[in-house]
Amino acid sequence: MKKLLNIALIVLIVTQLTSCEQFLELKPDAKLKVATTLNDLDAVMNNTSVMNYYTMGIGEASADNYYVDYNVWKSLDQGERDMYTWGNEIFYQSSSNPWMDYYRVVYYANFVLSNLELMSHLEVSQNSLFRNLKGRALFFRAYSFFKLVTLFSKTYDLNTAESDLGIPLRLSDDFNQPTTRASVNTCYHQICEDLIAAKDLLNERSTNQHEPSRHAALLLLSWTSLIMQDFQMAARYGQEALSIDDRLIDYTMYNGSNSFPFEMNNREVAFIAGGVNNLIGYWYSKIDLNLYTSYSPYDFRKSLFFGSNTDGSIYFRGSYLGANGLFMGLATTDAYFNVAESLIRLGQVSDGLRYLNEVLKMRYSNANIPTVQDNDSKSALQLTLSERRKEFIMRDSRWIDIKRLNKFEDSQIVLKRLLNGSEYVLSVNDNKYALPIPEEIIQITGIPQNPR
Template identity: 40%
Template sequence: MKRQLKHMLCLLLLFAATGCESFLDEKPDNALVVPATLQDLEALLDDHSVIANNYPSMAEISADNYYLTDVDWAGLPEEEYRRAYIWEKDRVFLPRRNDWYYAYRSVYSANTVLETVEKIHRTPAEAARWDNVKGQALFVRGSSFLQAALLWAPVYREGTAATDMGIPLRLGTDFNEPSVRASVEQSFQRIILDLKAAVPLLPVTPVHVIRPSRSAAYGLLARTYLYMGNYPLAEVYADSALQLNATLMNYSSLNAAASFPIARFNPEVVQHSLLMSLNPSLAVSRARIVPELYDSYADDDLRKTVFFRNNGDGSFAFKGSYSNSGLFGGIATDELYLTRAEARARQGKVPEALDDLNALLITRWKDGTFVPLTAGDQAEALEIVLQERRKELVMRGLRWMDLKRFNRDGAGITINRTINGQEYTMPPHDPRYALPIPEDVIELSGMQQNPR
């Protein structure tokens, strides 16, 4: 059943993200299964190659957590990969199979479920299962739209969000409906609407953390509001998530010498997903952690050995993923503690912010060595929280959204890369912070490209 559904989706998804005036000339295979039952819909949502294992990785590729040597950059197998690393203005995605395709592939799966589940009678015996299916689909669509907005839309600014170009909001499976770009405001309101609608439908405890839960939906709402700069609501939703799951691992119990010390599906994982590995820039054999980040960890901070592997040449690779060998792209309790701490610090709740931060950090340092952090005022507390956010959430695909929002708020961060003696820079407010939509998508859909 899962294989038949997957074949059907692969056929249908050819034009799902762009819209078209006609479908395929060839008649579809009569053996393909049209989803019609809750079991069918669960099979679509449990296809992790579509839903959970291909989150866009370009945010991490574009951010400043790592660097490539000249040799490794030159050895990338595609020109688009080399262009992406140095923030070129166009042609940074391979055609067809790219971050856009995978984001909207998930959207299409979610829309298929949402359209079909309404045709299935919600019986008392199957009510919880029906709700869970619909809630999962809403979560998947909201999450996919959020990933797309963080990549292809300019940063959320309250004053201009109503007119800034956002993303296409595909809300159905009709290929004949053209794709048009909603505003940034409309894009984020849809994300919020989907995630809020998912909350009461999802279970508190999922069958497995690959499936979303109520705390996962709260966590994504917290991430969304943090990015938007709505700190009271970021605090509310991070707190709601932590009320359901506040577990933290003690890093002293981990084997820091292991190739990958942190277990997949560990107790901190609220919802598990992976950044796609299509672009090899992030391979552990290539991506080297920038020295200033590695040097920011104190010697008694266990993250210095749990997160990083010595390459033997003075550089370090990242090995601390919450998904073992793959790069974790989901939601975990450590992010929720940091979101609540930042939201509280920005509201002047300094003691509460430091309580959150210290609760996290005591689990990251060698037993008996951690001294709780203090701050003299709100500005110092916020600075400490943001430093720890950078150190804790490394290589999770979150740094790009942080750079965008920090620069919106006046941080003035310029990031740099050097290849073959030539320096490439990404200054604050550069239009390239909204990545170019893949050229084949523009050609098929007629949508307006991001300004360069």
């Protein structure tokens, strides 16, 4: 009973770190050090409200898959209005924001890692649980760093990654360590380092998709390598992930008459993470009509992903959470698309199209799967990127893709918002692709703000 109370105190105290000032400046309460067994640490890792479900989706909210009407926009709070128009501040000392939530996950992970060091005498006698806990903590830290750096920093650029500012890399649960921004290059290499260590500690698959696995770590390594334009490693990690689990769900077997056609635990899901973002909730956001019409009538995603509002506009309902919340975790399809794009960019067009086709034959009626010639690398890449956007809609990946694709002259994207006759434009490689860090954090830590 005492141990259960101690775990409850851990969860309560860490959850109470609800302001950025507390999170970055205060020393952890002594009661956080009550974990004395691996089961205690397991309970910390299993707090899904902290580790899997929190404020997410500001990347998707900043991207171009949706729009909101002017009257709706006027009704939003200041932060949401400014987020929609890529403003200079988007948090306004909010009690909950992704910066705080992702760093809370980092703190939990570091807390577990620090305590595992203190319990190293248990590594031999309880090796399986010890290794699994260490792998989970490393994965969660890497996942949070990945989300943070793709939101609050410029995308990886081979020429400037060493000098571009990344995010603070908190590698300890010691609150006394100073907060500084590492380079983008250092951040991405830290993510890779954590994931490479994690994949060799985790089980190949997880029976509980809220827990990471070797499969999930490889998927995230593939994503990370793709952003770094290391297409050889992106393909290799993706293929290794598929060697563990390559299962896809057949969309012809799903019922479009259901309010939410997909179940949470479908076999494509490798790692569950998600949440609700008011700005991109189906009650406010409407799917971009050009995007919607790009779905073929023979594409089953069109009927399963979308519903029609009374005014004829379109809303999204295809979340892999099987409910209102948006799925923003990792799925097997990530590997297929990452491998397909990487191989095509490496000149292995027919092999890349083979991976793409594995997904498309589960999405289209058989006679209507889009095809291109194997020797046409440009068309193959265009098809892959087009299908990638349609597959990953509302998964919080479009913002990442826009930023990285803007580094290639043949795939650059200019974003525009129209509100009551006013046009807001985000040009290619604009500084605003690195979202503003909460001003409260800037004032507390003195770290440099992203230029606007």
